[in-house]
Every structure is written in structure tokens, then in C-alpha cells.
Amino acid sequence: MTEIDDAVIALNRDGYVLLDDMLPRARCSELVDMLEDTHTLMSPYYAANAAAGHRLNFHEDEKIVYNLHNKNLAFLDFIDPEPVFGIVERFLQQGSYKQDDPVVLRQNTGRTPMPGGPAQQLHIDSRLPGGAFPLMAVVTWMLEDFTDENGATRIVPGTQRRAEFPPDDTAVPEEISITGPRGSVLIMDGAVWHGGGANRSVNTRWCVLSTYVRWFLKTAFDFSQNMPADFYAQLTARQKQIMGFTTQPPLDEFTRISARSKEPEPPAPYALPTDGKS
Ligand SMILES: O=C(O)CCC(=O)C(=O)O
Ligand SMILES: [Fe+2]
Numbered sequence: 001m002t003e004i005d006d007a008v009i010a011l012n013r014d015g016y017v018l019l020d021d022m023l024p025r026a027r028c029s030e031l032v033d034m035l036e037d038t039h040t041l042m043s044p045y046y047a048a049n050a051a052a053g054h055r056l057n058f059h060e061d062e063k064i065v066y067n068l069h070n071k072n073l074a075f076l077d078f079i080d081p082e083p084v085f086g087i088v089e090r091f092l093q094q095g096s097y098k099q100d101d102p103v104v105l106r107q108n109t110g111r112t113p114m115p116g117g118p119a120q121q122l123h124i125d126s127r128l129p130g131g132a133f134p135l136m137a138v139v140t141w142m143l144e145d146f147t148d149e150n151g152a153t154r155i156v157p158g159t160q161r162r163a164e165f166p167p168d169d170t171a172v173p174e175e176i177s178i179t180g181p182r183g184s185v186l187i188m189d190g191a192v193w194h195g196g197g198a199n200r201s202v203n204t205r206w207c208v209l210s211t212y213v214r215w216f217l218k219t220a221f222d223f224s225q226n227m228p229a230d231f232y233a234q235l236t237a238r239q240k241q242i243m244g245f246t247t248q249p250p251l252d253e254f255t256r257i258s259a260r261s262k263e264p265e266p267p268a269p270y271a272l273p274t275d276g277k278s
Pocket of ligand 1: 197
């Protein structure tokens with residue numbers, strides 16, 4: 001049994017697996033500083049949140065940096081590092097033809113609950129509870145220690161198999177907190193019931209959240225339009241595939257007929273709102 005086999009067994013059984021020591025501590029601190037600086041720079045330009053209703057759609061209690069792949073070359077390292085990506089890939093290839101379908105990145109963000117911020121409602125990220133095969137994997141890179149006090153992610157083990165959503169505003173007794181020192185990585189099935197904890201500390205609890213899906217599902221942002229050319233040039237062939245550059249829908253039947261392309265199709269020109277401003 002390899003490390004990957006063991007992790008996939010744990011994911012299938014429990015809905016999550018925790019890996020230690022995936023990033024050096026000094027690197028974690030540098031990344032936290034980058035996320036703070038990037039949030040300060042970018043958040044004044046964020047679009048107003050038009051989504052209705054649900055508490056998870058209000059963002060005053062958290063800081064989020066979106067689309068890390070176009071902010072700093074350092075974050076390209078989070079696209080496909082081993083063993084994390086190998087585990088995610090094997091997990092999400094289960095049930096596909098010859099267990100060989102591509103796995104793509106759906107979303108890559110930095111997130112911290114604000115000090116004093118409340119716990120999130122238990123929820124699933126995959127939008128469909130239960131299911132014969134997993135659709136989504138969520139990878140949480142802990143850049144600061146995750147503790148009970150500062151809002152470690154809560155999980156209800158095994159609930160990825162339940163064909164129902166967690167109850168609103170109701171405690172679930174089987175819920176556990178996934179604590180760990182900075183540098184740890186939590187991989188979850190996107191269908192497991194989970195939520196960020198309440199941050200009762202005076203500090204941040206930054207993480208990088210990378211979400212992966214089967215290639216035919218939609219991404220959270222359009223990476224084919226928001227990847228700067230100089231960043232795209234730094235990607236390996238495998239990273240281009242994971243970013244979806246070989247699975248873009250063709251314009252029409254005169255351009256391409258298959259859903260996948262042999263060669264990656266480069267992104268459209270893109271500039272951040274801060275580009276050219278000092
Ligand atoms: O930051 C966390 O602990 C979990 C965040 C989360 O589940 C979400 O924002 O969907
Ligand atoms: Fe979530």
C-alpha cells in the first residue's frame with residue numbers, strides 16, 4: 001500500500017484525511033504575509049456580492065483572497081504538489097472510465113475567519129449530497145496553527161455518504177474539530193458536512209483552500225480568461241491541464257469537435273485592476 005492508497009481509503013471511509021508537515025513553518029509565515037498584503041491591495045476592487053440570502057454569502061467575518069494563481073508566482077506551487085495532488089487525482093478518478101479522467105482545479109483562495117468571527121453553518125461544498133462517486137475534493141493548507149480557539153475546520157466524519165444536507169443552525173453531536181500545526185494539509189471530500197469554526201482568538205487563521213473537481217464540472221472563475229500571459233508561461237504541461245487549458249469548451253464545431261484539446265489553449269489577455277497603478 002502506498003501513501004496515496006492509504007489516503008484514498010481514509011477519504012472514502014471518513015470523508016477526510018490529514019497530512020502533517022507538508023510546508024516548512026518559515027514558508028507558511030511568508031505566505032501569510034503575502035495573503036495579508038494581497039488582501040489589502042485587492043479587496044477594495046471586489047465586486048459587490050449579489051448572491052441572495054444564505055449566511056455563507058456574507059463576507060464581513062472573513063478575509064478572502066481569490067484566484068491566487070494570478071496574484072503571485074509563489075501560489076503556482078499549490079496547483080499540483082505531491083503527494084497532495086496525487087491523492088486528490090486518484091480520489092476523483094474513482095468511477096471514471098479506466099480511472100483515468102482528468103481532474104481540474106475549481107477554485108484557489110486564501111481564507112481566514114476574522115478574530116471574533118462566528119462559526120460557519122455546517123455545509124457541503126459539492127452542492128450534491130451523497131452520490132456513488134466523489135465530485136469534488138477540498139484541500140486546506142494550514143498556514144497558521146489550526147486550534148479549537150481560532151476556528152479550526154469542523155467536520156462530521158462519514159457524512160459524505162449521507163444523501164442529505166446538514167441541518168440549518170443545529171449542532172451535530174458527531175462533529176469534530178480538525179486541529180493541526182501550520183504546514184498540515186486537510187483533504188476533504190466536497191460532500192462531507194463541514195464548516196469553519198468560530199475564531200475566539202485575537203489572531204488570523206489563514207489557509208490556502210484549493211478545490212478540485214472532475215474535468216466536466218464548472219470552475220468558480222474563468223481561468224481561461226484570468227491568467228496573465230507571464231504567469232501562464234511559468235506553468236508546466238501538467239499544471240496547464242489542471243488549470244483547464246486542455247478542457248476548454250470549443251467555440252463551435254468548426255473549431256474543434258471533442259470536449260478536450262490535445263494541446264493547451266492559451267488564455268486571453270488579462271490584467272488585474274491594480275496593474276499599472278503604483
Ligand atoms: O476555512 C475553513 O475552515 C472552511 C471554509 C469553508 O468551508 C468554506 O468557506 O466553504
Ligand atoms: Fe466549505
